[in-house]
Amino acid sequence: MTTIFVTTAKRFDIRLDNLTFGLWLVCIFSLFIPIQFYVPLFTLFIFSVAMLAILRAHFALVRPPIVSLLLVGFTYIMWASVSFILNRDFSVHEQYIKLVLNSSFLLASVVFFEMHRHRLSSMFSSLKRLLTLLIVLSAAQVALNVVLLNAWLWPFSGQVSNSSAAYLIVTPGVFFGGAEKNIWATKIALVVCLYIGILWVKRNTSWTSWIVIGLGLFSVLYTFSRTAQLTTFVGLALFIFLIVLSSRQRLARYALLGAILLLIPFILQWLAGLLRFDWSLFDLSQGTQDDGFRGRLFLWTSFLNNLSNFNFLWGNGIQYGRYYFSEVSSEIAFLGNDNFHNAFLNHLVDSGVVGLVLYALLFVIIFARPKALSTRLLLLLPLLACISLQYVGYDNDIMAYLAAAWLILQVPAVSEETRNRLDNPKRRQSPIIGT
Template structure:
């Protein structure tokens, strides 16, 4: 395994000095605020991301100067991210039809690209042990508030859905906008965010203490269940199963497979609602219908793409039924539908080279497989290419992977 390379510097900057009382510096504070901003109902996160990016740049410039920053920009993943962002911008300006939500996603595209580039560069130049502790505290706070939000939703519903819902449409009625104060008011997007940050929450003690904490896994699955979204449950099952596999001996793995096989029918029927998976009022049924339309009418899509965030006309025309979504609920399909060959290739190469960039930072390939699996699973069934959840997860995974080396043979299990 390639050892983690410590390229931090002893130089300090104004923003890199520790703030009295809270024990972290300004850059670390902004990093944690960026996570909290994702859950605030007011759309303040673009401003927080841009402010954070500026602070990160101030800190890195004081340590490395412009020459090193210029060399960093030559990283292949940043080059392909730049190509994707620029091509999406050209598509936006040539196909924009006046809808406000399209402008919002265009701005989100640039904000997220800037944040990912500056945050990873900043993280690569420092010792992140103290930041990891601050991240852990921030995630504790986030999930406590998520639990409070979900409890209020269920209380307002007289706990009628506390054991689950028979359909996706029924589950969505839980999210009453009158009681919304934290997270997202969309069931699937909120569930996906819980899954991604929840998996990071499980991985943090693995990196900090070489411990797998069972109560964290239970807490994250509880939140996933209360959200009534199948997305986090499916993603977490895959991530936790692979993590358990990595920590197990040969005989334990046999038991893990047997136990998983025995409970799979229960999970599929009770939590994943497999009986209704193709129904027109079921979220997965809608996805399957959209994907079917994509492949059946693939030849009608322009090789240059149908336009930035412009998937709705295609779905209206070709899908057997359409529920108003602006994209295909699949990141890579959406990239091709909207931005064509250039968009799909540049996004795919950005993702591929980012993984290679992470591999150079350290850790075993097994760690990175475990870390990226939940994200890839959710990207296949939910996100467009512009969502900030993807960018934040990539940043957090890089932070975890670069901070400490993990030996899976010496991980302790703690309840």
């Protein structure tokens, strides 16, 4: 009877774990639904993980990396709360709730992954399937809009010469992605970078994988966001460079590296044309000219010219930029800006130096590992390119990316640990998720 009870309890635990991870996958999928379904889903996932952590005292949660991340993460939320309370009149309440919810989702995700380290390989495979689905569905949505607008030649004809023209791609409607064109595009770019990171970890690219990457590139190209295009280019260029560098054929490796070096000037010229980049963008005397990058320069210049308006100790309030650009710096005639379009600058303004340091420490802890330098760079550099030009920093896309990056970075080490324990039946774990 006792054996039956124990077996039943284990099966229940496995089903509960599967359901919780399934909920995490649904949370990630929900980020591509224009309606904000993610709010109740994130809340439910956080609550579920909290209950699991309370009911199961787990030794994995005392590992130094997870302790450090939880300590910094909770301190980050508390400090943001202090800044919010001290500057309530200059804070956006919805943004504060967003910060707490999305940051808690990151911490809950890491706690769940650490509690199930013996199942990470299966969760890793499930994440890859989800990313593939997101890329395919995104490509279908983008292709539908391109067909309806007959926009096949837009990236090459020069028709998309400014931000207003780029936003035409969303006019037929977006049912899978995001209502805001730039956010929609960077969602796709971040998913492509995660997918590339998974391929690099497993070192098992196939024609199917390259087709999926191609669909992602198609989606990023035709959503006309230069931030998304730059993010994807950084990830893909580094991925190809790593593949060439890891080639076992020395002669082929040197030949390919030489070819890449010779092609760099042509690639940079093509990239500058794609991103509509030239040095005249830095001439601010002509105004913003409805250009997103030029508009960002105005935002950053405004910050440098008005340093006395900011409290760098306690911060000025969560998303203070909404107040600042409407009241203090109204001379910037660039519509739609309620933040500085740089995650690190936003944190410095919103929650001061302490908030910025705590935010940076989240990145340091997640990406600071003694091994897997190539994988860390492959996941980190595109993300830095993205958040340096877009996002407030604690957005659901960014926190979900960091959670997925934690999972991806844990897999090689855990797989090695598992191989070392294969001959020890006492250390074998219950069946992995998805089997």
